[in-house]
Amino acid sequence: MQGVIYKSIEDLVTSAHGAEAWATILRKAGVDDPTFVGMSRYPDELAGRIIGAASGVLGVPAEDIMRAFGRHWTNHTAPTYYGDLMAFAGTSFIEVVSNLDQMHARISLVFPNYKSPSFRCETLGEGKLRLHYRSERQGLGPVVEGMLVGLGDRFSLDVEVVQEKARTDGHDHDQFIVTYKARAGAPG
Amino acid sequence: MATEKNLTFDPAIGDRLFPFHLVLDRELRILHATPVVERLLPSLRVGDALDQVFEAVRPQGPLANITPAQFANTLLILRSRQPQELVLKGQIVPLASRTELVLLASPRVADADEMRRLGLTAADFALHDPISETLVGLQAMRASLMDAELLARRLRQARDDALEASKAKSQFLANMSHELRTPLNAIIGFTDMMVSEIHGKIPGRYAGYLRDVNTSGRHLLDLINDLLDLARIEADRFDLRPSQFAVINMVDECVRFMTPQMQRKALTAEIASPEPSLSIVADERAVKQIVLNLMSNAVKFSKPDGRIDVTVVRESVSGLRITVADGGEGIDPALIPSVFEPFRQGDSHVTRDNEGSGLGLHIASRLAQLHGGTISMQSARGAGTTVALVLPAGSVIDARPAGGEKSP
Numbered sequence: 001m002q003g004v005i006y007k008s009i010e011d012l013v014t015s016a017h018g019a020e021a022w023a024t025i026l027r028k029a030g031v032d033d034p035t036f037v038g039m040s041r042y043p044d045e046l047a048g049r050i051i052g053a054a055s056g057v058l059g060v061p062a063e064d065i066m067r068a069f070g071r072h073w074t075n076h077t078a079p080t081y082y083g084d085l086m087a088f089a090g091t092s093f094i095e096v097v098s099n100l101d102q103m104h105a106r107i108s109l110v111f112p113n114y115k116s117p118s119f120r121c122e123t124l125g126e127g128k129l130r131l132h133y134r135s136e137r138q139g140l141g142p143v144v145e146g147m148l149v150g151l152g153d154r155f156s157l158d159v160e161v162v163q164e165k166a167r168t169d170g171h172d173h174d175q176f177i178v179t180y181k182a183r184a185g186a187p188g
Numbered sequence: 189m190a191t192e193k194n195l196t197f198d199p200a201i202g203d204r205l206f207p208f209h210l211v212l213d214r215e216l217r218i219l220h221a222t223p224v225v226e227r228l229l230p231s232l233r234v235g236d237a238l239d240q241v242f243e244a245v246r247p248q249g250p251l252a253n254i255t256p257a258q259f260a261n262t263l264l265i266l267r268s269r270q271p272q273e274l275v276l277k278g279q280i281v282p283l284a285s286r287t288e289l290v291l292l293a294s295p296r297v298a299d300a301d302e303m304r305r306l307g308l309t310a311a312d313f314a315l316h317d318p319i320s321e322t323l324v325g326l327q328a329m330r331a332s333l334m335d336a337e338l339l340a341r342r343l344r345q346a347r348d349d350a351l352e353a354s355k356a357k358s359q360f361l362a363n364m365s366h367e368l369r370t371p372l373n374a375i376i377g378f379t380d381m382m383v384s385e386i387h388g389k390i391p392g393r394y395a396g397y398l399r400d401v402n403t404s405g406r407h408l409l410d411l412i413n414d415l416l417d418l419a420r421i422e423a424d425r426f427d428l429r430p431s432q433f434a435v436i437n438m439v440d441e442c443v444r445f446m447t448p449q450m451q452r453k454a455l456t457a458e459i460a461s462p463e464p465s466l467s468i469v470a471d472e473r474a475v476k477q478i479v480l481n482l483m484s485n486a487v488k489f490s491k492p493d494g495r496i497d498v499t500v501v502r503e504s505v506s507g508l509r510i511t512v513a514d515g516g517e518g519i520d521p522a523l524i525p526s527v528f529e530p531f532r533q534g535d536s537h538v539t540r541d542n543e544g545s546g547l548g549l550h551i552a553s554r555l556a557q558l559h560g561g562t563i564s565m566q567s568a569r570g571a572g573t574t575v576a577l578v579l580p581a582g583s584v585i586d587a588r589p590a591g592g593e594k595s596p
Contacts, residue, residue: 084304109321110328
């Protein structure tokens with residue numbers, strides 16, 4: 001199902017920079033076939049190549065592209081492809097974040113080859129939580145940040161994410177402090 | 189192990205593990221409903237009779253008639269009588285006290301829409317409940333279908349674009365070829381007249397120039413005719429006009445037509461056929477064009493003083509086979525497929541020495557296909573080339589009085 005990830009990046013890039021920019025990125029990343037099939041598997045390293053190429057072509061830091069992808073995924077791709085699962089995951093920000101691990105575990109039961117990440121949520125009081133993120137893939141912290149901000153959009157919340165620990169700094173997992181509050185002007 | 193110690197939970201834990209259960213007395217009155225059931229059926233009250241809240245879809249008939257022992261082996265399907273339709277499936281079993289029963293059930297959820305309509309989320313289900321995996325599977329299937337539809341749409345669009353572009357290209361070629369032929373015919377016609385000196389003698393040097401203009405004009409006309417034929421074939425506008433004709437006569441005409449070119453290289457042509465009176469039903473002009481194309485290539489690639497063999501044979505399975513063989517340089521067998529592609533010629537150094545549009549074999553091959561036939565080539569460097577036109581058996585007519593067997 002990694003194909004959906006690449007379709008999402010394609011959608012993000014083409015909507016903001018046009019199809020030509022996406023074609024250039026794929027060329028730079030050495031991708032011959034520009035058609036990604038949603039439910040197909042692709043090598044993990046491909047994502048790194050595409051993000052790296054996108055960073056070069058668009059002149060945007062790779063981490064910012066990953067954050068933008070995370071937010072785009074939650075706001076556009078997931079509702080399109082996995083709208084029912086999103087609805088099933090919960091009706092509030094905290095409920096969905098608390099169910100992230102369960103949902104990913106269930107996906108890995110259905111797709112045994114899917115290396116699903118693991119999440120653990122600690123509530124730290126009203127509007128604040130700590131999220132522990134474990135994945136076989138390193139360096140995806142900014143994607144998680146973007147996804148949490150996108151989830152805030154879904155529930156009309158302003159979400160701030162600070163990464164406390166990162167595997168890229170030698171920690172055994174990534175850890176985030178997440179604060180969220182109702183967006184000004186949003187219906188209570 | 190003492191069985192009465194099994195499955196005894198704190199009520200709150202029981203509600204979490206079996207979020208859709210109801211505790212009943214022996215008269216099937218509801219003593220307890222979980223918070224999830226209460227939320228889904230807000231008018232349900234403790235003390236209500238089970239059949240007052242639910243109608244039994246299965247088993248049919250009054251539930252009161254069923255004994256506790258029978259309940260344990262009976263799949264119940266209960267539909268709520270409230271407007272918010274909730275269908276529970278499960279079974280009734282006695283609790284350890286034996287004075288109370290419990291309906292252990294889960295909602296029947298046919299699809300994600302039903303889940304959404306009921307307002308159920310992951311938090312409403314026990315972790316051991318496989319319904320979430322079912323939902324993941326359904327969602328994956330839906331995502332795959334969306335993907336397949338998108339890919340099919342893109343493929344259709346790409347096909348339509350390609351067909352449209354091909355049609356436009358063919359139309360352009362047809363129009364241009366037609367526009368170019370008109371002035372060319374004038375150039376060829378008038379230079380013919382001038383070269384033949386109908387209206388007076390042309391000074392020597394200019395006569396030579398006029399011959400060059402005439403020859404170049406004819407060559408250009410051949411190229412344009414090739415393009416026009418190709419455009420017609422590709423636009424499916426090449427209509428075959430089948431008629432019955434004697435094959436040897438047609439081959440003989442082709443050889444005669446090629447005689448001037450053959451003479452320039454001192455070539456001879458031999459026609460051979462075990463059945464000289466063979467007739468076929470086909471578009472004579474198209475078959476003649478194929479044979480002329482094959483002969484033209486044979487002439488081009490033959491060494492001076494060489495021989496071209498044209499053979500006509502009837503075959504029991506494949507029908508009619510016309511082969512044109514030359515003793516020229518031949519080409520690398522690996523290059524054979526490319527010589528049938530449009531605008532391609534097999535061997536670049538040979539091509540440079542032999543002018544042509546690179547369309548002849550492609551057109552011949554397409555004309556053969558229009559007849560349901562094929563063209564194949566056998567060649568090797570230094571061993572000459574044999575090209576075979578095969579027309580289907582159905583096109584061959586029984587022998588009729590001999591038409592002629594000739595060689596120039």
